[in-house]
Amino acid sequence: MLERQNTVKLTSIAQGAAVVAVAAIALTACSSNNNSSGGATSAATTTAPSVDYSSLSGTITAGGSSAQGNAEAAWITAFQAQAKGVTINYDKSQGSGGGVTNFLNGSYDFAGSDSPLKAEQTTQAATTCAPGGAIDLPIYLDGVALIYNVSGASKLNLSAATIAKIFNLQITDWSDPAITADNGGTALPAGPITTVARSDGSGTTQNFTNFLTGMAASDWPYPAANSWPVEGNVSKQQGGSAVASTVDSTAGAIGYVDHSATNGLKSAKVASVNGIAFTPEAAGASLTDGAVPAPNGVQGDLSLKFDYAKLQASKSAYPIPLVSYAILCTQFKNATQGKLTTAYLGFVASDAGQQVAAKNAGSAPLPAATLSDIQKSLALVK
């Protein structure tokens, strides 16, 4: 009996030792991997679009905005299919804030963010990227869609002012005259409105409130922010897909989500804003008609902001566009890593890359002018 206990103990100790050994091997494997990835050389010397992808190898570490998360996943799959030696990790669980933080402390090759770096972050980035600076490249275009669930209303158009009043709880019934007026006099079936917003801080909320402050300031008393400001009968849900599913399952609900999250809705539908439905063309038009450059002072930076007066004046532009950026240094610590990252972002900002995202993530392809600007900026990156 005693002996048997002893052998049992011994084997369990041996097992423990084995586990430790395996873990140690795994750890060394990891670290050696990292070393070799940095040391691998690339023959690519030409500008990004004409890089021979098969000659690339290494690992790109990135993360941030979850809005561009699905697009990044599609880009990574498409890029890695051509560049077999490259591994790209994009961590969308970080969110824009986490992406920028990790970029600024030097652990990311590029960050995905729904807003460009703020002035003080650009200053901070000058240290991280020394002797260069950080540039913001708009690589992802989408729109904030308004989804509603009113049975019997297959089409809905809302003006900016009406949207502001609905989300500020001034209009609480679907048969309200303001909604009727927006729809050419056709009244919707009466019923209480439930507004659905995001409970988590979000770039979608930021873009939506940008639109509300920009186009309906007289009906929207709050500042633009990444967290939802209205209190009262508001249902707040965590994440865009939760907003979509909640609107979908609640009669009388209206909510805002990234347009790419509107696939698969059953009872909910997408409303037009100011008479303009979301289409890739309309989103592209909002970039060409409504975007004004807001450079951060670093050469090659393409930060932009939307001029809502211009958007409103345009007859074809979707009024609530959403742009997400890739943020990277103009000077990488490791030139190979810089080539690798620009090769990847060069693919992202190509026609092929934009089509991949449009097909798999439901985003809108960027206009050709923007894409060529991005390629010019990437050519400056060392």
Place this chain on the structure above:
Amino acid sequence: MTDSTAVDTSAPGVSPDRNANGGAPRNSGGTTGAGKAPSKVGDIAFKGISTLAAWLIMAILAGVAIFLILKALPAITANWSQNSELNEGPTAGWANFWAYSGPLIFGTLWSSLLALLMGAPVAIGIALFISHYAPRRVAGVLGYLVDLLAAVPSIVFGLWGIFVLRDFLKPLNDFLNSTLGWFPLFAGTQQGDGSNVISGTGSTILAGAMVLAVMILPIITSISREIFLQTPALHEEAALALGATRWEMIRLAVLPYARSGIVSATLLGLGRALGETMAIAMIVSPGLLYSFKLLTDGENPQTIAANIAVNFPIAGDLQRDALIGTGLMLFVISFAVNFIARWIVARTAPDARRRTRSRKVKTA
């Protein structure tokens, strides 16, 4: 359960089938085996390892506390009304850190309390059923099922809450509001035109607390069950012999004996509820406010853990410090709950034991 071993030795009359049922190995070889240690080297090594483990846990705990305090300090000491970063996004509009964390602390306690009110009686009922009413085979299966519940990830509970429970509760919400709407708990949100509305989506704190209640069931049930099973059989038999019914026997013999155990089981459940994140974040539509209303979309106080989870990704550096500061508050609350649990156990346990002993004398 520190007192369980003491109880065990003082209760030799525990029937063998109970023992098997309880599932807890009584480790009968433990004490005898220790006396015949095969080698001194092993002894020293294991003493070293276990001592190291004990110190390690202290070091980890201290490390966590120090991390929380150091990270939280900038946000706690910051001037919230002047700071530009704290005045935007999730931390906007608060005079200072304490004003910000107040509603969160309230929300954490309130949702946990609701969960406890709904969960604890059911859990103790299940435990009693398993230990004293169910046929042995049913008890075994039921025990496994309840333990299995503990293994379900909270995100699954969250999804269940979103897709099933939320819609399922809507008729109940309407019923409660239309019949008991005068009672503040079941009132709706006051709207601009004076009307009252309750949640249309079902993302109420009631739904959230109900899911929390299910999540704390297993821990309360399994600990209470263990305690109930340890009730000296002599007490139970004596109660029955004196003509007590099954319920009277439980009331006279089992519950007094198990009181401190039930309290500590409940408080452990409370600990679980306090720290629960995903399910609450997914189900409840939160706000930073003080409200007792159960059926609204807009007046559910947010919990600390869920608030950290939903706002951490977007938060800037100082905002993160503020969120970590609320985490420190949660740490303190959890510590306080555990402290109170221990205090209650320490206060009631000797009392309970004395009573059972004196009763044993009486029955003997």
